[in-house]
Amino acid sequence: MLDFGKKITELVSNILGRSTIDKDAIEELIKGLQRILLQADVDVKLVYELSNNIRNRCFKEKIPTGFTLREHVTKVVYEELVGLLGKEKSDISDKRRIMLLGLYGVGKTTTAGKLARYFQKKGKRPALIACDYHRPAATEQLKQIANQLNVPIHIDDERNPYNAVKEGIKRFEKSDVIIIDTAGRDTLDKELSQELKKLGEIAKPDEVLLVIPADLGRVAGQQAAEFNKLVGITGVIVTKMDGTARGGAALSSCYATGAKVKFLGVGEKLDQLEQYDPVRFVSRMLGMGDLQTLMEKIKESELKEEDAKRIISGKFTLKDFYDQIAGMQKMGPLSGIMEMIPGLSTTLPEEIVHMQEEKLKKYKYIIDSMTKEERENPEIIHASRVKRIAKGAGVQEKDVRDLLKQYELTKKVIKKVGGTASLKRGQLAKLAKKFGLKF
Numbered sequence: 262m263l264d265f266g267k268k269i270t271e272l273v274s275n276i277l278g279r280s281t282i283d284k285d286a287i288e289e290l291i292k293g294l295q296r297i298l299l300q301a302d303v304d305v306k307l308v309y310e311l312s313n314n315i316r317n318r319c320f321k322e323k324i325p326t327g328f329t330l331r332e333h334v335t336k337v338v339y340e341e342l343v344g345l346l347g348k349e350k351s352d353i354s355d356k357r358r359i360m361l362l363g364l365y366g367v368g369k370t371t372t373a374g375k376l377a378r379y380f381q382k383k384g385k386r387p388a389l390i391a392c393d394y395h396r397p398a399a400t401e402q403l404k405q406i407a408n409q410l411n412v413p414i415h416i417d418d419e420r421n422p423y424n425a426v427k428e429g430i431k432r433f434e435k436s437d438v439i440i441i442d443t444a445g446r447d448t449l450d451k452e453l454s455q456e457l458k459k460l461g462e463i464a465k466p467d468e469v470l471l472v473i474p475a476d477l478g479r480v481a482g483q484q485a486a487e488f489n490k491l492v493g494i495t496g497v498i499v500t501k502m503d504g505t506a507r508g509g510a511a512l513s514s515c516y517a518t519g520a521k522v523k524f525l526g527v528g529e530k531l532d533q534l535e536q537y538d539p540v541r542f543v544s545r546m547l548g549m550g551d552l553q554t555l556m557e558k559i560k561e562s563e564l565k566e567e568d569a570k571r572i573i574s575g576k577f578t579l580k581d582f583y584d585q586i587a588g589m590q591k592m593g594p595l596s597g598i599m600e601m602i603p604g605l606s607t608t609l610p611e612e613i614v615h616m617q618e619e620k621l622k623k624y625k626y627i628i629d630s631m632t633k634e635e636r637e638n639p640e641i642i643h644a645s646r647v648k649r650i651a652k653g654a655g656v657q658e659k660d661v662r663d664l665l666k667q668y669e670l671t672k673k674v675i676k677k678v679g680g681t682a683s684l685k686r687g688q689l690a691k692l693a694k695k696f697g698l699k700f
């Protein structure tokens with residue numbers, strides 16, 4: 262998958278990075294996209310549709326006022342790729358009972374653990390029920406995962422999957438989420454479909470998720486359709502996205518057959534699960550670049566007037582810091598104040614501009630654990646407060662100090678490069694004028 266994304270990024274930045282964009286360049290872009298998508302095993306029909314849509318929209322649609330052809334093409338390519346891979350992000354927040362199913366070795370048990378971890382991180386209390394008594398070591402595997410996460414698990418002593426669900430659900434009545442791991446088979450045969458149907462009748466799950474490995478490519482869609490017909494599913498989790506170039510095909514084929522992809526497995530570790538969000542996925546795949554400028558133009562500045570006013574006048578709080586780095590991850594370094602103060606994103610350390618998602622999440626927990634006063638005046642945060650905040654956020658004290666350090670650094674840089682001389686002519690000056698501020 263990484264490979265697939267990289268190839269698209271290279272192609273798009275190579276062609277759209279040229280000084281002039283004309284009809285030939287767009288054709289070249291379409292051909293390049295076709296080649297990459299077909300190589301990644303995306304269905305020919307879908308690739309053909311995508312090419313036609315891009316061609317029609319680039320050559321026949323009127324370019325919206327205020328956009329260059331380059332921007333229009335980027336927007337079209339972006340939207341068509343999102344359209345190919347699934348459009349909307351699907352939610353799963355309030356589901357109480359989740360049943361996982363799928364063929365042998367696809368990652369069900371690992372994913373059960375990953376989901377438990379996912380809900381744990383959201384502050385919920387998950388519990389696991391082992392329903393795979395088909396493979397001898399299956400319960401032991403799930404038990405180890407449960408122990409590692411410190412999550413309760415129910416295993417039936419008599420190795421009866423139906424009793425396991427019945428008893429487990431009773432036992433975990435007070436848990437927020439119950440995750441049920443089931444047994445796999447080589448194929449979706451009669452035995453498996455009957456077992457799953459019966460388990461479903463007892464468990465009455467809110468969510469029945471089919472686990473499919475990404476390397477199945479476009480066969481993933483067929484498999485989802487088949488499972489849906491025989492046992493009924495509410496969504497799909499595509500695992501092993503990290504090990505294949507065919508992930509794009511798996512995602513597009515699921516979407517084409519009407520199956521909603523809800524999560525992606527991106528590694529063997531228990532925190533390597535991502536909620537699937539096609540828009541984010543494509544943005545990331547396209548490598549930000551031009552896209553940010555474009556989205557910026559569409560959304561204008563994400564910065565609210567009152568925040569802009571405060572920041573311009575020198576008060577840059579921890580919350581602003583968080584909004585800015587979160588914005589950078591979403592829209593690239595050209596969001597908000599980064600856009601307004603040229604040179605800012607190049608002056609800031611790489612570590613801040615491209616912050617790892619994990620770290621960003623940590624920072625969010627930390628900032629959420631602060632009092633309003635601390636958020637607005639971080640200088641009052643000394644040792645004992647650091648300790649309390651770290652505990653509240655479930656992180657190390659070092660993480661809190663790191664955040665404070667990076668915040669201070671960003672603040673300093675903003676002050677320096679944001680000085681009168683380097684203010685971007687136009688935007689910030691205009692804003693400042695509007696707010697009656699003088700530099």
Ligand SMILES: Nc1nc2c(ncn2[C@@H]2O[C@H](COP(=O)(O)OP(=O)(O)OP(=O)(O)O)[C@@H](O)[C@H]2O)c(=O)[nH]1
Nearest residue numbers: 365366367368369370371445500501526527528529
């Ligand atoms: N690289 C990678 N490996 C994964 C991922 N998810 C699962 N695996 C690995 O795939 C293998 C099979 O995973 P399991 O969770 O045991 O699969 P299962 O569907 O429960 O298998 P059965 O119960 O035997 O049908 C293990 O080695 C996992 O570590 C993933 O997202 N990425």
Ligand SMILES: [Mg+2]
Nearest residue numbers: 369370393399
């Ligand atoms: Mg298993």
